[in-house]
Amino acid sequence: xxxxxxxxxxxxxxxxxxxxxxxxxxxxxxxxxxxxxxxxxxxxxxxxxxxxxxxxxxxxxxxxxxxxxxxxxxxxxxxxxxxxxxxxxxxxxxxxxxxxxxxxxxxxxxxxxxxxxxxxxxxxxxxxxxxxxxxxxxxxxxxxxxxxxxxxxxxxxxxxxxxxxxxxxxxxxxxxxxxxxxxxxxxxxxxxxxxxxxxxxxxxxxxxxxxxxxxxxxxxxxxxxxxxxxxxxxxxxxxxxxxxxxxxxxxxxxxxxxxxxxxxxxxxxxxxxxxxxxxxxxxxxxxxxxxxxxxxxxxxxxxxxxxxxxxxxxxxxxxxxxxxxxxxxxxxxxxxxxxxxxxx
Amino acid sequence: xxxxxxxxxxxxxxxxxxxxxxxxxxxxxxxxxxxxxxxxxxxxxxxxxxxxxxxxxxxxxxxxxxxxxxxxxxxxxxxxxxxxxxxxxxxxxxxxxxxxxxxxxxxxxxxxxxxxxxxxxxxxxxxxxxxxxxxxxxxxxxxxxxxxxxxxxxxxxxxxxxxxxxxxxxxxxxxxxxxxxxxxxxxxxxxxxxxxxxxxxxxxxxxxxxxxxxxxxxxxxxxxxxxxxxxxxxxxxxxxxxxxxxxxxxxxxxxxxxxxxx
Numbered sequence: 001x002x003x004x005x006x007x008x009x010x011x012x013x014x015x016x017x018x019x020x021x022x023x024x025x026x027x028x029x030x031x032x033x034x035x036x037x038x039x040x041x042x043x044x045x046x047x048x049x050x051x052x053x054x055x056x057x058x059x060x061x062x063x064x065x066x067x068x069x070x071x072x073x074x075x076x077x078x079x080x081x082x083x084x085x086x087x088x089x090x091x092x093x094x095x096x097x098x099x100x101x102x103x104x105x106x107x108x109x110x111x112x113x114x115x116x117x118x119x120x121x122x123x124x125x126x127x128x129x130x131x132x133x134x135x136x137x138x139x140x141x142x143x144x145x146x147x148x149x150x151x152x153x154x155x156x157x158x159x160x161x162x163x164x165x166x167x168x169x170x171x172x173x174x175x176x177x178x179x180x181x182x183x184x185x186x187x188x189x190x191x192x193x194x195x196x197x198x199x200x201x202x203x204x205x206x207x208x209x210x211x212x213x214x215x216x217x218x219x220x221x222x223x224x225x226x227x228x229x230x231x232x233x234x235x236x237x238x239x240x241x242x243x244x245x246x247x248x249x250x251x252x253x254x255x256x257x258x259x260x261x262x263x264x265x266x267x268x269x270x271x272x273x274x275x276x277x278x279x280x281x282x283x284x285x286x287x288x289x290x291x292x293x294x295x296x297x298x299x300x301x302x303x304x305x306x307x308x309x310x311x312x313x314x315x316x317x318x319x320x321x322x323x324x325x326x327x328x329x330x331x332x333x334x335x336x337x338x339x340x341x342x343x344x
Numbered sequence: 345x346x347x348x349x350x351x352x353x354x355x356x357x358x359x360x361x362x363x364x365x366x367x368x369x370x371x372x373x374x375x376x377x378x379x380x381x382x383x384x385x386x387x388x389x390x391x392x393x394x395x396x397x398x399x400x401x402x403x404x405x406x407x408x409x410x411x412x413x414x415x416x417x418x419x420x421x422x423x424x425x426x427x428x429x430x431x432x433x434x435x436x437x438x439x440x441x442x443x444x445x446x447x448x449x450x451x452x453x454x455x456x457x458x459x460x461x462x463x464x465x466x467x468x469x470x471x472x473x474x475x476x477x478x479x480x481x482x483x484x485x486x487x488x489x490x491x492x493x494x495x496x497x498x499x500x501x502x503x504x505x506x507x508x509x510x511x512x513x514x515x516x517x518x519x520x521x522x523x524x525x526x527x528x529x530x531x532x533x534x535x536x537x538x539x540x541x542x543x544x545x546x547x548x549x550x551x552x553x554x555x556x557x558x559x560x561x562x563x564x565x566x567x568x569x570x571x572x573x574x575x576x577x578x579x580x581x582x583x584x585x586x587x588x589x590x591x592x593x594x595x596x597x598x599x600x601x602x603x604x605x606x
């Protein structure tokens with residue numbers, strides 16, 4: 001009865017070294033398998049742009065169209081990317097629009113008071129970090145549902161801004177002469193410079209996601225929080241950190257939006273809630289946590305940005321924008337569902 | 345006498361009014377395999393969670409190598425050289441084998457950036473060492489694609505990395521095939537031969553009897569028996585003992601029927 005078992009694996013242990021092999025020995029196939037979510041998103045984007053190009057070749061070959069998208073796209077990228085971390089961690093954060101508004105408000109106050117915009121940026125980053133920590137702590141240590149709690153915080157913070165400002169905006173006319181503006185919001189060779197900062201942020205975050213302990217722990221916590229806890233990971237701390245990351249991203253995004261417009265509005269950030277959330281999921285990050293893709297999310301943001309501009313530029317009336325928004329989201333989700341093996 | 349790796353003194357754990365553990369003493373010496381057995385609800389799982397730091401005891405003392413510890417946690421337990429292969433294996437199934445092996449113990453360099461290549465190398469070495477290799481998976485395969493036995497291999501590979509001094513195996517043979525069970529047994533003997541210790545928890549008393557140097561029988565939150573292997577003649581002895589503890593005077597139902605027939 002008892003299996004004996006002095007040397008049940010003697011055969012295997014010796015020459016096992018060369019037994020490792022991947023089902024896809026071809027590097028290209030391996031690359032496609034490992035990145036299928038972001039490649040799928042890229043495919044959706046390319047097909048969409050091809051359709052636009054065919055519909056209206058003259059408009060879609062003019063640089064102005066791309067330049068206008070590249071001006072506003074960075075703002076979205078700074079929040080889409082941290083949200084990929086949050087969703088991977090098995091949470092959601094709907095409070096980032098208010099954090100954008102709040103942090104950029106602090107930036108506007110500092111600049112309006114005559115201080116250097118760099119100081120304003122630091123103040124905005126500190127505000128974003130603190131708000132992210134506040135929201136994260138509320139969700140994690142308060143044991144609340146992140147969906148509802150962050151929605152509540154979004155209303156609460158926005159309400160606070162409205163109460164104090166009574167709907168009044170702040171114009172920052174002297175911003176255009178500052179060195180901060182030249183570095184973060186001017187143009188080089190006709191390209192809005194903020195896109196380079198956004199790309200740097202995406203690359204850094206992708207490395208953080210794939211090549212850093214933080215990303216590794218975010219994925220494990222989102223995948224199986226009980227296991228993570230049993231293996232000694234401070235699950236609560238990891239969760240708070242992702243909310244802090246969103247706070248920081250929202251602060252950067254808010255500051256950029258003010259620098260683009262030279263004006264801070266009490267509604268700053270409000271319009272980003274749904275497009276940003278859509279970008280995360282169009283990008284191929286699933287809702288259930290544990291896996292995701294930063295680069296896919298970024299491509300998703302590009303796709304969503306181009307829908308709005310593209311539909312109008314293609315000659316359709318503005319009434320079609322929402323319909324195509326929805327169509328692209330649904331098609332992307334169907335594509336990703338077919339593309340993703342699900343283990344839980 | 346061999347060094348005492350860990351000792352629990354009068355550990356109690358209550359959930360509200362219910363006592364899961366009512367004062368348990370347990371110790372594991374270097375190089376010994378201790379078999380922990382007990383019926384469902386005896387408190388085995390709670391005891392393991394306390395040893396691995398996942399659950400904090402209500403009262404009692406934990407000593408690691410003779411020294412009492414404070415602030416016991418999962419991270420502290422692993423730092424103290426105690427690794428646990430949980431019954432559910434505690435794997436993140438959407439992640440790669442590498443990420444699971446280094447879960448909570450990522451190999452990092454400057455500012456927490458991962459040493460990805462080193463992790464892959466180490467993972468291959470570990471998987472080879474315990475004989476869990478295959479043509480169809482690599483260290484970068486997703487755990488969700490593996491069979492039950494292969495997943496057990498990943499959990500064990502994680503436990504032996506860093507030369508843990510005590511490895512806790514919680515029901516390691518449950519739901520495994522005969523050959524996979526054989527691998528686990530072989531692994532236990534390897535660990536003992538290398539002078540490290542194992543706490544082996546099992547439902548299958550035959551399995552535990554074959555492998556353990558010492559037996560601890562847990563019953564309703566208390567240690568009912570501690571016996572060296574030399575004191576127990578056969579697995580049947582252990583089974584009989586456990587039945588006696590659970591139902592003093594024999595199983596009433598069966599006896600009643602037997603008497604009626606007679």
